[in-house]
Amino acid sequence: MTTHDLVILGSGPAGMAAAATAVAYGITALVVDEQPAPGGQIYRSIESTPLKERRILGDDYWHGKALVDGLDDPRIDYRPGTTLWQLTRRLEVGLLQGGHASMVQARHVILAHGAMERPFPIPGWTLPGVMTAGSGQILLKSAGLAPSAPVVLAGCGPLLLLLAVQYLRAGIPIAALLDTTPAGQYWDALPLLPGALRNSRTLLKGLGLLAELRRAGVRHVRHVTALEAEGEDRLERVRWQCGNDPEWHCLTTPLLLLHQGVVPNTQVTRALDCAHDWDERQLAWQPRRDPWLATDVEGVAVAGDAGGIVGAKASAMQGQLAGLGAAIALGRVSEDKIHGEVKRLRRDLARETAIRPFLDVLYRPAVHWRLPEDETLVCRCEEVTAGEVRRMAEQGCRGPNQTKSFTRCGMGPCQGRMCGLTVSELLADANGQSVAETGYYRLRPPFKPITLGQLATAAEDTSG
Amino acid sequence: MSARIVIVGAGLHGCSAAVHLSAQGHRVTVIDKEYAGRHASGVNAGGVRRLGRDPAEIPLAMAAWERWQRMAEVVGDDCDFRPVGQIKVAENGADLETLAERERQVRALGFDHEYLITRDELRQRVPALSPHCPGGLACDGDGYANPYRTVTAWRRQAQRQGVSFVEGVAVTGLEAHGSGWRVQAGRQRFSADILINCAGAWAGTLCEWLDEPVPLAAEAPMLMITERLKPFLGPVIGATSRPLSFKQFENGTVLIGGGVRGEVDSRRQVAETCLGGLADNADTVLSLFPFMHEARIVRTWAGIEAVMPDQIPVLSPSSTFENVIHAFGFSAHGFQLSPISGEIVADLAMGRQPAYPIQPFSITRFQGYRSAD
DSSP states (O other): OEEEEEEEEOOSHHHHHHHHHHHTTTOOEEEEOSSSSSSTTTTTTTTTOSOOOHHHHOHHHHHHHHHHHHTOOTTEEEETTEEEEEEOTTOEEEEEETTEEEEEEEEEEEEOOOEEEOOOOOTTTTSTTEEEHHHHHHIIIIIOOOOSSOEEEEEESHHHHHHHHHHHHTTOOEEEEEEOOOTTHHHHHGGGHHHHGGGHHHHHHHHHHHHHHHHTTOOEEOOEEEEEEEOSSSOOEEEEEETTOOOOEEEEOSOEEEEEOEEEOOHHHHHTTOOEEEETTTTEEEEOOOTTOBOSSTTEEEOGGGGSOOOHHHHHHHHHHHHHHHHHHTTSSOTGGGHHHHHHHHHHHHHHGGGHHHHHHHTOOOHHHHSOOTTSEEETTTTEEHHHHHHHHHTTOOSHHHHHHHHOTTOSTTTTTTTHHHHHHHHHHHHTOOHHHHOOOOOOSOSSOEEHHHHHHHHHHHOO | OOOEEEEEOOSHHHHHHHHHHHHTTOEEEEEESSOTTSSHHHHSOOEEOOTTOOGGGHHHHHHHHHHHTTHHHHHSSOTTOBOOOEEEEESSHHHHHHHHHHHHHHHHTTOOSOEEEEHHHHHHHOTTSOTTOOEEEEETTOEEOOHHHHHHHHHHHHHHTTOEEEESOOEEEEEEETTEEEEEETTEEEEESEEEEOOGGGHHHHHHHTTOOOOOEEEOBEEEEEOOOOOOOOSEEEESSSOOEEEEOTTSOEEEESSOBOEEETTTTEEEOOHHHHHHHHHHHHHHOGGGGGOEEEEEEEOOEEEOTTSSOEEEEOSSSTTEEEEEOOTTOOTTTHHHHHHHHHHHHTTOOOSSOOGGGOGGGGTTOOOOO
16 A cells, blocks of 8 residues: 555645645645546636636636646646545545555545535426536536526525526526525625625625626526426426415426535545534534644544535635645644744635625525425435435434434435435424434445445555 | 333343333333444344354244244334345355255254255356355245334334333443442433343443453444345345355345454444455455446445354343343344343343243353453
8 A cells, every 4th residue: 555645635726725735845745536637616627628718607717727737746646537435544545546446545634525515305306307506517617518498597506696607608598597595585694794895806796697697688586485396207397486476487498407505525524433513504514623624533634615615715725724734744844934824824714705604694595495395305316205204203213324224315326415414404303403413424435336346456455 | 010120222132121121011211322223233234044043042043033023013113024035155065065064953953944955946046146156055034124123113112111211321330229220321320120231342341340241342343235236136145154144125235244344443432344354245245246346335334243252142140240131242143133132131130031041141151251451
């Protein structure tokens, strides 16, 4: 088993910045990423996108170019197309590359694998033709692909608006943008606006997106309170209700893109059994970290959205901070020596993240979007409905590990990514407990499925 | 006359004991440091198996099997029991001889539930099996059930009979009081006429307190499960000279285990899977079912279980104190025995002679053992 000083998971803004920072202190870094090219979700396909016209994806997207160029350094061993399938508390790292499984030993690990979309379980969300907005954006960035028939976007959050604008600029027709942001939330978020003005650039960008949609005449339906996808074998129609109006509206469409925000991807930190806290404002789990972004597992730090949603720019700053933390931990620099640099970095980070409380409150998904009706499927892999989860609570299941043992809910190939938050919140609600008390799935390797054949060969690395 | 009974450990055996004791009108409290079925009881392979048991366990396993036929009556739930049969396959001539010897041994004891099958019969029952296997030992009526569902069914039956469960509280001390016990659990104290030790991997601590230490090892048998595959397998498959338990559920997923061990992190009280053992397990599977090479593993896990050096449980009264009964150390094959262990514990607690020979399970067999520290 080969040993690496620093293994970084993810080549998004946080991972790229962490690598660039660490190598400046003489550390060699192994950067692994599942994707075939660097950039993470935000700067996906930045080197290869067919959408060369800068205007379509926007200036923020092209910002990633400098970070990506930084990966081109002889001290960085960048391995695209590589999946992390195991990470132990002893920092043994299981990798899968080109169908071959292997193990390496790390001395320090920075997890920078980003966010995932919050589950958005509505009736019919499993029909072919219903996708997450994130998947819709991947199609656009990597292949410039999208259907010619008008699409429907539904949900809330900055990414949904951004995607709507990106689709618009790419000439893809939008039948409607169904906004599920609850009516009262604009008022709830208002007191947080002064704080958010510290990052007025991001705020203005958001307002700009809204204005661009309005100018283009996109049908923007607000205060959507009920939403269903319908069709025989695939999506045919989207139905919705607005406010307290009992009338159902309907649109025919081949593609519905759903989105209600992003949450940290905690699969790996959960599998490591790091301490996690429930963040009530972001309605998500976050690994507990010290000021250097280190978790309670020796040698493991988390940078970027994987530790709590902060956005691309703040993620890169956190990457730098974690890279400095790695340099200290590996004995390449003393804390005193970089005191000034760290102080500046933390100040910039505070300014950049000042907008989060405002965005978190404004785009907080309403409770009925997070606790679906009994008939709605929650666990897609094992086909478990919200009603079944509620019945398990009645039978005495206090937490998601018990429901998992009971019905295999959360035990399918997605390892609970698509249902974990929903199940925790459903159980908390049904049992009258807090989500923090209810807990989350215990995660186990492999993080991504590997074949029996690959498993058999991986062991050869550890023997001897 | 109704006794106050405290059971330490809300696993299968603790919950089964609670059901049988409360059915006789006793006032039962079950205390668990986490929750019912958290460790071995809830996450084991779910094998309902008489095949290949230690001779001492066979009478108990036969009696338990009779209860498994009517679990809905016993605990109000069928626990997803599927009597699909179990087969231990021979991979070579030496294995086949081992199985033949086993068949003779079981017959000599007066049982006929295990019988040899030929290469052709094996092929017929398990067409997907590699043709190099020359035969097997079969046991019809064995099968599998859902472990967590089973432990939950026992717990709920106990609750319906008035048993109280105290979960998330560890027992921190014992004190003899009159002819009974005071059991300290965090800030709470429970009085008991009779104390029952069903604490699984943590049972050794109670034994130390009772001045009868036992050589109990906390181990972490590992399991892994595949994505859904097309149905290819009916019975549960085991190997003869290598650890393997291999079954396909109705939903198509395949569960692989059978005794390879992970690691126990005693500080965090959790079991960790470890790659080497899983890879050995994968090797065994690939030699018996080569087409599984491309099957994807979606999850691995391990549960903490008490294992005794002679691989059979302690199921007996205490040798040092009156009014203490032990039921632990089932050594990674206690799942099937849960319906009968509780009956035996109830008999012992009430001073009745159990209907089954339990002398081999006496704690006195470890007399003279001194723990390392």
